[in-house]
Amino acid sequence: MKGSVNRVVLVGTGFVGSSYAFAMLNQGVTEELVLIDLNKEKSEGDAMDLNHGLPFAPAPTKIWFGDYKDCRDADLVVLCAGLNQKPGETRLDLVEKNTKIFKNIVDEIMINDFNGIFLVATNPVDILTYVVWKHSGFPKERVIGSGTILDTARFRFLLGDYFNVDTRNVHAYIIGEHGDTELPVWSHAVIAGKTIADWNRMKKNFNQSDLEELFINVRDAAYHIIKRKGATYYGIAMGLVRLTKAILENQNSVLTVSTYLDGEYGHKDIFIGVPAIVNRSGIREVVEIDLDEEEKKKFDHSVQVLKKTMEPILD
Known part of the structure; x- marks a missing residue:
């Protein structure tokens, strides 16, 4: 270099x-x-x-x-x-x-x-x-x-909008495939040190279905945008710039990128969206967060869908 x-x-x-x-x-x-x-x-x-x-x-x-x-x-x-x-x-x-x-x-x-x-x-x-x-x-x-960097941004935006908090102060991840099998990590979603469950208790007229619908809107956002304007590009472009800065400026930033798993999260030989520390050398390390049983099950499913889809194109 x-x-x-x-x-x-x-x-x-x-x-x-x-x-x-x-x-x-x-x-x-x-x-x-x-x-x-x-x-x-x-x-x-x-x-x-x-x-x-x-x-x-x-x-x-x-x-x-x-x-x-x-x-x-x-x-x-x-x-x-x-x-x-x-x-x-x-x-x-x-x-x-x-x-x-x-x-x-x-x-x-x-x-x-x-x-x-x-x-x-x-x-x-x-x-x-x-x-x-x-x-x-x-x-x-x-x-x-780029992995789930854009999905994570969409997730944080919608959570911030729902709880009327600046999206930059929302800390939450979407992991897995950048696509239909991605999943929200509700167990580690926090705003100002309080879990989403805590924020729900403070919100008047809260209904669990609100969060379920919020995630569906995150997962299906591309379909809605493509239907309206033919393609998505502004959000992912800004996400790519954020990644570029993390690399060129050696920032050691934690971002949900598609990176290679070599035993992390119980999987090998797959690129998939998970939090990782990004710096001038690329991926410094994968960050393993503790998933609850339901999240593990959904993440495993996401891995299997990607591996099955890859089979025809592997040499």
């Missing part, structure tokens, strides 16, 4: 990728940002458009449309390429199509001696993160998926 100047290479400048690039520029996260996409004209236009905003940015950033040779000096490659989830599709429906695309992309990156960290955002993110890890031959610590 390079020393003084951070370089991020973004592969895929569709809805998510271009939103990520815009958020990166607005937050002044990196000194160099390279855009790569099959649609050369669109990406060149993105680079031009972003550069025109530099006078308003908080920090100077060199932005250009590049190619895979630029990965050689990159600290981070962010993968947003691939086919989007269409109305009526689940994230797992995209497995075979995006696996083929990703293997070709990883080949191009590795040919050019990339030696940084992979950050994967394309769905199904847990499976594609596994594909990148296997196909690149990288250490597991240096391949990270």
